[in-house]
Amino acid sequence: MTAQEPPALNEATSWSPIDLTAVLNGTYKVQPPTYMKRTDGVALLYPGKVNGVHGESESGKSLLMHAVTAEELAAGRRVLFIDFESDQATVVTRILMLGATPEQISANLHYIRPECNPIALAQERQAWERLMQTRYSLAVIDGVTEAFSVYGVGSMDNDEVSTWGRNVPRQIAQRTGAAVVLIDHVTKSAENRSRFAIGAQAKMSYLTGASYSVEVIAPIGVGMTGKLAIRIGKDRPGLVRPYGGDWRKSDRTQEVAVALIDSQDRGRIKYALMPPRDFIDAGTPDKHAKLSEDILQAVRDSPEALSFRALDTVVRGKQDAKRAAIQELVNTGQLETYPGPRNSTLHRIPNQRDTQPELKQCECIPS
Incomplete structure (x- = not known):
């Protein structure tokens, strides 16, 4: 090899040309959102990407992600929870509730409460590398502002924020x-609030999936x-917005889901x-209320418990709207459910007697 010849590379680097064959032949597909599913099956979180959830203090944003964590654990998938705000007793108690x-928590929840940048010390770096060698379905970083303090990042410094975004959540x-x-805060002033979390503009750049605001x-x-x-507020792959509601001009956001916390x-x-x-109800709360009452009346009038298919036949309206209304009625205790024949879910008024077997608690989505 002469002095002018570049050394041979044994493996590709980030500066090596990327193989574009799959893009050119049409076989490349954007991985769709997979986790944090609505009752109609629409998912909001993109795997392998950085998503964001932000809101005011006590808006329920952390509790929302505790609920999603519980769902993932119940499905037998592994979750990484990096907590800069709370403690293990509070978080684990909520996930249990x-x-x-x-058993699910012991087997598949990795709860971390860091106190330093893992690059700073050899032992911390080893622990970080072990985490990076583990497959997770969900990884929650609760408390971005507090994380910046631990890492020595200035929350208004775009360069430092961008570097942190590449070295931590994107990694x-x-x-x-x-x-x-990433669970983050918004500014206290509603007038000066944008679609994104408080702090440097660079926070938008490291989000590669979707960003959501939580409003009470x-x-x-x-x-x-x-x-x-x-x-x-942001949907870089563009696969969630079609399932959102009307566009709000003031902040260019769409309501994409409503979380019920009972x-x-x-x-x-x-x-x-x-x-x-x-x-689900064309923007008219009265229509949603009437649909809920029609469902309750249909169940009251029936001599036996009804499956969703039966309710869909006797109650007018869109299927998505009926599924959402049924789920809300179940969660508020106005309907109860139990397994029926051929994997169906049956619905009845609490304490209403029929010939069906005794109620068994069912957390599944009405089918």
């Missing part, structure tokens, strides 16, 4: 395959049933993520 079992997404979710419709609390509006039972939290209000 949301339906995950101790987790690329190396573990997880749908990474009805407050969350012990003994209460709260509702949260989930609004989409804490009336002090030992348990019920959670359901429904389609947006104007998506």
